[in-house]
Amino acid sequence: MPINVVAQQMIQPNTGLADVVKKGLRIRVSGLNIVDFVVFNHDNLRERFDASRTRGNQGKLFITKCGYLISKFNRPMMKIVEDTYTEGTHDLEKGMCSAYTYQRKARLGRMGEYPREIREVPDHGCWENLSQVLQPWNILPEDIPSPFNIFMTMEIDGKTGKLGNTTIRPSKMAHVDLEAEINCLVGISVCPDLMIDAKPVEVVIFES
Numbered sequence: 001m002p003i004n005v006v007a008q009q010m011i012q013p014n015t016g017l018a019d020v021v022k023k024g025l026r027i028r029v030s031g032l033n034i035v036d037f038v039v040f041n042h043d044n045l046r047e048r049f050d051a052s053r054t055r056g057n058q059g060k061l062f063i064t065k066c067g068y069l070i071s072k073f074n075r076p077m078m079k080i081v082e083d084t085y086t087e088g089t090h091d092l093e094k095g096m097c098s099a100y101t102y103q104r105k106a107r108l109g110r111m112g113e114y115p116r117e118i119r120e121v122p123d124h125g126c127w128e129n130l131s132q133v134l135q136p137w138n139i140l141p142e143d144i145p146s147p148f149n150i151f152m153t154m155e156i157d158g159k160t161g162k163l164g165n166t167t168i169r170p171s172k173m174a175h176v177d178l179e180a181e182i183n184c185l186v187g188i189s190v191c192p193d194l195m196i197d198a199k200p201v202e203v204v205i206f207e208s
């Protein structure tokens with residue numbers, strides 16, 4: 001458990017949280033299912049996390065310990081300083097779910113593609129959660145960047161580029177610690193993650 005805790009909160013599935021993580025502070029995300037994570041420069045909210053820069057500048061599709069979350073301005077925003085997820089990888093490809101994602105699937109009769117029975121089609125997803133929690137900072141839904149998807153292990157075919165969802169998640173509570181390289185505003189959504197039975201996620205901001 002981190003010492004010198006600045007803030008601590010449980011986030012229920014399909015809800016979100018936004019908070020400021022000042023330069024030098026760390027944020028720990030602990031969970032068993034997908035967490036959509038976005039970052040803004042708190043001193044200039046127009047500067048945002050950029051998944052493409054993050055992949056391109058580091059020359060890889062996956063980041064883990066010692067990897068950086070990079071902004072559109074090619075600036076390291078956060079550094080992953082600890083990562084206990086060993087069963088799979090985190091995702092930078094898939095973007096985020098939204099009401100549209102689920103309504104479309106339901107309309108096309110494709111809810112049966114999930115490996116578990118879906119009794120209720122979500123009427124919102126990560127995009128709506130992030131839109132709501134970032135609203136106090138006047139961030140518009142269309143300005144929310146594609147996220148860093150923590151604990152989301154995708155199957156990627158290196159030849160065709162086909163992306164496949166998997167049910168690979170942490171088998172026991174895992175966490176990712178990120179240290180702020182600049183003053184950050186962080187937005188977090190606990191994905192409804194219909195592939196599995198989503199559980200609450202704990203977020204702790206602490207001094208390193």
Ligand SMILES: [Zn+2]
Pocket residue numbers: 036096097098125126127190191192193
């Ligand atoms: Zn989602």
